[in-house]
Amino acid sequence: xxxxxxxxxxxxxFGRTIDEKGGFDIEIAPDRTPDDIRHNRPGVQLRKKxxxxxxxxxxxxxxxxxxxVIYVGKAKKLKRRVSSYFNRIHxxxxxxxxxxxxxxxxxxxxxxxxDALHLENAMIKxxxxxxxxxxxDDKSYPWIVVTKEPYPRVFMTRSKGEAGKYYxxxxxxxxxxVVLQLIRDIFQIRSCxxxxxxxxxARNKFSLCLDYHIKKCGGPCRGLVNQEDYNAMISQxxxxxxxxxxxxxxxxxxxxNRLAEEWKFEEAQAVKEKYExxxxxxxxxxxxxxxxxxxxMFAYVENASSAYVCFMHxxxxxxxxxxxxxFRRRLAETPAEILSMAIAEIGRRFERKFDKVIVPFLxxxxxxxxxxxxxxxxxxxxxxxxGLKNARQYMTDKEAQIARTDPEQSVERLMEQMKQDFRLNVxxxxxECFDNSNIQGTNPVSSCVVFRNGKPxxxxxxxxxxxxxxxPDDFASMKEVLHRRYTRMMAEGEELPQLxxxxxxxxQLSAAVEAFEExxxxxxxxxxxxxxxxxxxxxxxxxLPLYIxxxxxxxxxxxxxxxxxxxxxxxxxxxxxSKGQVKSELDSIKGIGDTIASKxxxxxxSVKRIREAQLADIxxxxxxxxxxxxxxxxxPQE
Numbered sequence: 192x193x194x195x196x197x198x199x200x201x202x203x204x205f206g207r208t209i210d211e212k213g214g215f216d217i218e219i220a221p222d223r224t225p226d227d228i229r230h231n232r233p234g235v236q237l238r239k240k241x242x243x244x245x246x247x248x249x250x251x252x253x254x255x256x257x258x259x260v261i262y263v264g265k266a267k268k269l270k271r272r273v274s275s276y277f278n279r280i281h282x283x284x285x286x287x288x289x290x291x292x293x294x295x296x297x298x299x300x301x302x303x304x305x306d307a308l309h310l311e312n313a314m315i316k317x318x319x320x321x322x323x324x325x326x327x328d329d330k331s332y333p334w335i336v337v338t339k340e341p342y343p344r345v346f347m348t349r350s351k352g353e354a355g356k357y358y359x360x361x362x363x364x365x366x367x368x369v370v371l372q373l374i375r376d377i378f379q380i381r382s383c384x385x386x387x388x389x390x391x392x393a394r395n396k397f398s399l400c401l402d403y404h405i406k407k408c409g410g411p412c413r414g415l416v417n418q419e420d421y422n423a424m425i426s427q428x429x430x431x432x433x434x435x436x437x438x439x440x441x442x443x444x445x446x447x448n449r450l451a452e453e454w455k456f457e458e459a460q461a462v463k464e465k466y467e468x469x470x471x472x473x474x475x476x477x478x479x480x481x482x483x484x485x486x487x488m489f490a491y492v493e494n495a496s497s498a499y500v501c502f503m504h505x506x507x508x509x510x511x512x513x514x515x516x517x518f519r520r521r522l523a524e525t526p527a528e529i530l531s532m533a534i535a536e537i538g539r540r541f542e543r544k545f546d547k548v549i550v551p552f553l554x555x556x557x558x559x560x561x562x563x564x565x566x567x568x569x570x571x572x573x574x575x576x577x578g579l580k581n582a583r584q585y586m587t588d589k590e591a592q593i594a595r596t597d598p599e600q601s602v603e604r605l606m607e608q609m610k611q612d613f614r615l616n617v618x619x620x621x622x623e624c625f626d627n628s629n630i631q632g633t634n635p636v637s638s639c640v641v642f643r644n645g646k647p648x649x650x651x652x653x654x655x656x657x658x659x660x661x662x663p664d665d666f667a668s669m670k671e672v673l674h675r676r677y678t679r680m681m682a683e684g685e686e687l688p689q690l691x692x693x694x695x696x697x698x699q700l701s702a703a704v705e706a707f708e709e710x711x712x713x714x715x716x717x718x719x720x721x722x723x724x725x726x727x728x729x730x731x732x733x734x735l736p737l738y739i740x741x742x743x744x745x746x747x748x749x750x751x752x753x754x755x756x757x758x759x760x761x762x763x764x765x766x767x768x769s770k771g772q773v774k775s776e777l778d779s780i781k782g783i784g785d786t787i788a789s790k791x792x793x794x795x796x797s798v799k800r801i802r803e804a805q806l807a808d809i810x811x812x813x814x815x816x817x818x819x820x821x822x823x824x825x826x827p828q829e
Contacts, residue, residue, distance in 0.1 A: 231290045233277045240296055241277065244270035248307045249300040250314065253293040253322075262289055262322040263314045265307035265556075269298055283523040289322045308535050308556045324524045326536065327497075327517040332360035333367040335432060341418055342387040342411045343425050345380055347371055358432040360514055374431060377465040378424045379409040379416075387412055431469075434506030440469045486571075488549040489537075490578030491530055492586050494744070495607035496520055499589070500533035501582035505574065512541070515585040527555035534558065549575050590744070602644045605744055609645075609690075612745040614730070615717050619690040620644055622748075623676075625703075626694040626756035627657075627668045635660065637672040638760030641688075645748050652759055666702040669693060673706040677716075687716050694753050696722040697729055704731045721753055777801075780824045787813050791821070801825070 227234055233241060246268045253262040266272030273296065281287050301307050315323050338344045338355040347367050351357060361367040374380070381387070385397055397412035409416035430439050443466040450459035490501040497519050504512035516536065518529050531554035538545060545561045549571050553563055566572040594601035606618035613619065622642045627635065641651035655675060660667045673691075680687060693699045700720035707713040720729040726746060727736035739746040777788040777798065794812045795801045801809070802825045810818030 228291045231277055231280055231287065233293075237293070237296060241270070241273055244273055244298060245300060246270050247300050248302070248304045249298050250307050250310045251296060251298045252314070252320075253289070254295045254297065255292045256294050258295075260314075260318040260320050261292055262320050263311055263318065265304070265311040267304045267307075269300070273298075281523075285322070286522050289522065303559065304556050305535075305558050308531055309539070312532060312535050312539065322521050324521055324529065324532065325519040326532075327519055332514065333364055334359035334361070335367060335370060337425060337429060337432070340386060341389070342381060342421055344382070344384070345371070345374060345425075345428055346382070356429070359512060366510075366513075370431065373468060374428050375407065376468045378428060379407060380421070380424055380428065381408050381411055383412065385412060389418075432511070434509045434511035436469055436509060437507055440466065443469060483547055486547060486549060486574065487545050488574050488578050489530060489533060489551075490575060490582045491526055491533075491551055492579065492582045493526065493529075494586060494590070494604060495611050496604050497586075497589075498524075498526065498529045499582045499586045500530065501578045501585065502533065502537050503574070503578055503581075508570075513581070514540075515582065517585075517589060525555065527552065530554045531556040549578075551575060551579070605645050605748070608743070609745045609748065612739055612743065613690065613717065613719060613728070615690065617689050619688075619717070621686070621688040622690045622692065622752060623688045624692040624694065624752040624756040625669065625672060625676075626753070626760045627665045627672075628757075628760040635668055636760060637668060638756050639672070639676060640752060640755045640759055642748065642752055647751075647755060654759075665695065666698050669695075669699050669702045670706045673703055674710065677707075677710055677712060681710075681712075687712065690717045690719070692749060692752055693718070693720045694756055695720055696727070700729050700731060721749055726750065777821075780820060782820050783817065787817055 226232075232238075248265075248267050249269045250263065250265050251269060251273050252260050252264075255261050264272065276286075276290050276293075281290070299310065301310060315326075319325075333347050333349055334351070334357045336346060336348055336351075336353055336355045336357050338353050340355075343355065359367065361370075382402055383397075383400060385391075387397070391397065392412065392414045395413070399410055399413055400408070402408035403410045403415075409421070411418075411421050427439055427442075430436070443462055447459050447462040447466055450456075450462060484507060486505045488501075488503045488505070490503075492499050497517055500516045500518070502512075502514045502516070503510050514537065516533050518524075518532065530550065530552070534545070534548070534554060535556075537543070545558065547562045547564060549564050549566060552565065564571060566575055590601065590604070593604070606620060609615070610618050620643060624640050624642075625637060627637045635657035637655040637657060639653040639655065641648045643651075653676070655672045657668045657671060659671050677687065691703070693703045697720065700718070703718055703720070704713065707716065707718060718731055721727070722729065722736065726738070728739060728749070729736050739749075777783055777791065790813055791801055791809070792798075795804060801821065804822075806818060806822045809822050812818070813821070
């Protein structure tokens with residue numbers, strides 16, 4: 192059972208008490224029969240609770256036989272949402288497993304859907320139910336802190352142990368280093384860890400360090416910079432960290448011009464160097480100019496098992512705050528639901544209320560006072576594109592990390608992604624791809640390449656010489672090869688692949704469909720065609736092709752398959768064409784058979800060299816009589 196104390200603490204944050212908690216005083220009722228469980232029906236007591244639910248926003252929790260919370264969900268209308276779990280068999284296997292483990296249900300009514308989202312988030316963090324989406328929290332993001340001291344320090348940190356103002360987090364280490372380097376280039380602030388105060392400075396307790404001698408620090412430890420001037424520099428540092436670099440740029444330009452007018456050229460040059468450093472930083476950090484001074488942006492990408500959200504806060508077009516979140520899916524959570532969770536999480540983490548937010552699509556919760564913008568063009572679209580690029584990179588980095596540390600999990604995620612992208616019922620652990628090669632109908636061949644777990648299995652590659660088709664007929668050639676390949680596999684009891692890819696568009700795919708129907712394996716093996724021009728994926732019966740994301744791992748595997756089939760096929764075709772040329776040239780000589788022709792080719796390497804060879808050289812290889820026949824063939828005038 193849940194601890195009532197934990198629940199009291201959670202509800203207190205939403206202005207609720209333990210007495211107002213809806214259905215929490217009802218005992219667990221494990222009265223679901225095996226037939227109820229098999230058909231996703233509630234038991235008698237659970238049905239009564241569901242019928243008594245209000246049509247109001249709130250949070251519901253499902254408990255198992257041990258009284259543990261196995262799922263927490265939010266709803267705009269509790270009764271409608273909870274009922275949807277128990278009125279059908281679901282398409283998602285994991286959702287059916289959840290429903291079959293539900294013994295009791297509890298709920299909390301709240302004022303709004305947004306409150307339900309925040310309470311759901313809090314309860315998921317507290318109880319960590321095994322069927323809920325899991326936020327993979329990366330706590331190693333760098334921050335830049337300005338310490339709370341008479342002479343503040345400015346440095347990068349990954350923990351919040353020091354008293355002071357923290358800026359960030361920064362999405363990657365390099366971003367934080369660039370900002371710090373700009374501050375170091377412009378301001379002579381200290382980097383030592385001493386606690387400087389007036390008493391310590393007056394007693395000459397500290398010594399000047401190397402930073403002072405190379406003009407990186409003004410020497411506050413020996414009183415060479417007074418506290419007022421030092422904190423004036425810190426104020427400008429805070430402007431940079433808040434994204435007010437344009438204000439600082441204008442200030443430095445005015446100061447540079449003033450000093451130049453006063454003929455203080457050396458001081459003006461020093462200010463000019465700072466001004467140029469700020470200009471260079473602005474050119475790199477400002478993504479786009481917008482009408483609003485402050486803009487928030489959420490970008491979303493996903494693969495088969497996880498979703499990734501990139502958050503950015505921009506001030507005057509420059510990114511001053513960014514964070515990437517990974518959500519591990521447990522059930523069939525929609526992108527809109529995960530985006531809502533990310534917005535709530537960022538708002539809680541940074542204690543912020545959003546005003547205008549750029550998003551790729553609308554979340555499933557109406558956040559009070561928040562205007563969501565889905566840009567189609569212009570500067571806001573440019574901001575969203577940058578966010579999407581960052582989210583994709585974060586996803587790629589995570590996938591690469593998993594591939595290094597857990598190859599089996601990496602394969603599992605790839606297979607699940609391909610299963611989704613290609614509308615399959617099972618993971619495509621075994622894929623085969625076919626490609627035809629011929630030149631104006633001569634030496635027609637076909638290649639079959641095999642991938643297992645997304646990787647080439649070269650020992651399973653096969654070549655086919657087209658036997659029944661005359662002329663350049665790719666469709667008929669495809670039918671012949673598929674018949675030969677899978678008729679033999681079925682006869683020998685081999686396991687058929689889960690996916691077959693044919694290199695070509697609708698024509699080749701139609702021929703493959705006919706072959707599968709004739710063999711009786713249509714529906715047992717999935718079939719797609721890939722067109723070369725735009726990487727279009729064709730499915731049997733679909734008039735319009737599918738365009739998979741160009742950066743998708745699924746498309747990369749299919750492209751690799753297609754390229755391997757083409758390489759393997761064209762190599763075989765060239766070999767056969769070369770052998771055909773040799774045969775037509777040497778075998779036309781009366782008295783010269785395959786054995787003699789092979790000896791000549793092995794020694795001279797090409798027909799051209801045989802033609803240019805002297806009689807004695809040819810006779811030394813195949814004897815006087817045969818040598819004379821070959822030589823006379825190429826030199827009839829002699």
